[in-house]
Amino acid sequence: MSTEAQAEAPPAEDTRHPAAKALDAGLPGALVLASEDRGQAVLLVERDRIRETLQLLRDDPALRLDWLMDVTAIDYLGMGREPRFNVVYQLLSRQFNQRVTVKVGVPEGDEVAPSVTPDWPTANWLEREVYDMMGIRFSGHPDLRRILMPHDWQTYPQRKDVPLGEEPVAFSDNVPPNEPA
């Protein structure tokens, strides 16, 4: 390509969501991938920087994503994606009436993520549920213990490698002959 053609080409427009741009400007290196799904902005960020990321998105005067609606997790084992887990945060700005989804990747064997409970009290039980169901521990959580399963339950039920656990029903044709019908 000649230098004249390069000089005349207009600079590529940054069409990313304003949250992605603000994040890149305020916390360089935190944003791993900015994407969109069905019209909703999804930001994949570095696991260790999730607290600063959420603080920035909340404090930015043009974003004001000050309401954490949900913290959940997804196990991509069945889809063969890496890293195996994603912790998903749903943010909502009441002032600007928009939603942004933020995700962090949590690899298998290292299922820890920083807790955002110190900044967002609502995350207390939400992170407990993620720990209970997926086995992802949140460092800095004030009270990390199981919330839905019994306190001494051994598995993390929502993981894809844990079976649904339906009990087999004994019908007359699958009860062994020595057992009472």
Next chain:
Amino acid sequence: MVTMETREGEYGTVGIGDLAPRVRQDTMLINMGPQHPSTHGVLRLQLELDGETVVKCTPHLGYVHTGIEKTIESRTWQQAVTATDRMDYLVPLINNLGYALAVEKLIGCEIPPRAQVARVILSELQRISSHLVWMGTHAIDLGAMSVFLYCFREREQICDLFDLTTGQRMMTSYIRVGGLAQELHPDFPERTRKFCREFPSHIDQYEALLKENEIWQERTMGVGILTGEQALALGVTGPVLRASGVNWDLRKAQPYSGYEQYDFEVPLATEGDCYARYRVRMQEMRQSLRIIEQALDRLPDGPTRTSDRKVSLPPREEINRSMEALIHHFKLVTEGIRVPAGEVYVAVESARGELGFYVVSDGTNHPYRCHVREPNFVNLQALPAIMEGRLVADAVACIGSLDPVIGGVDR
């Protein structure tokens, strides 16, 4: 591998040991629940009392956890709607609607106008029915026993309306991906109008019994105060948030299913106590009636399911004529709907707050993940905040005013 200590080790047995490291010698530990008439379900509260004052309230959940989210992963997209009925069991139609909207957003299919209006009518009837149960149970908890009977008498009429058109009183599974399960019953609009004509006098009846009632006011005014900032920080939504002064209702802010067409108000209060929450919910019932009447006026003719043949079954005559229709029918009955891969979070305004569905599809015929952001679960986090520091006698009023449905809390 990073190891991290959880607090699991500190909690040996389920009982007094749960609070052993922090219990003061001069306080008493009382268990409220899990079997208790006033905990609005199977909720266990561990109360640490200093005389009559609640020093600490620790809710223990999970008694009704049935693994609904995991069950949904083993069902097809259409089968999964039956699981959504059984979460917050007082608003099955609203649960159905949230799930259907999320999946329809993933598919990208159009819902015909008649189905959209019908969805609004059904959601608002469900909201009234849910508030009636709340009103009845909250009142009887505090001793107003007649109110319970009157509220359930009206709720019976709504259950009859649902029975008429959906075939079920409660677990309807009527609002499905692609529209409604079936055409509305021909008598449904007229009988709903009859209900709307009679109901305002009933709300007046409840208010006549409670609103200026000195005992009711003594037990709910100034009790269980939750400020707007506390509510927002705890993620509380719905009538509890609006009674604390924050004007946020998804039907107005992020309308779905045509809610922007209807003229209604969002009731607000500022005190944030139990009495304010009572007033907000009573007004919400009146506003829901307004919406239903407008929607009935608007109810257009037409199909109640999308014409997208990848989602809805073709009509039987078409199957006889068209090979394509036959193939669609075959695929839908054997495999079910296939939803394009992607992730979406869709929220509706349930009777208790923001009901969000985070649905993930991997392109197959069953959901890969369906996480439900339940308002009951998140709102219940506020219970310790409104109960601690107050008298144990107010505990029942506090729980009732937050209106938790444990099926939604535990899923």
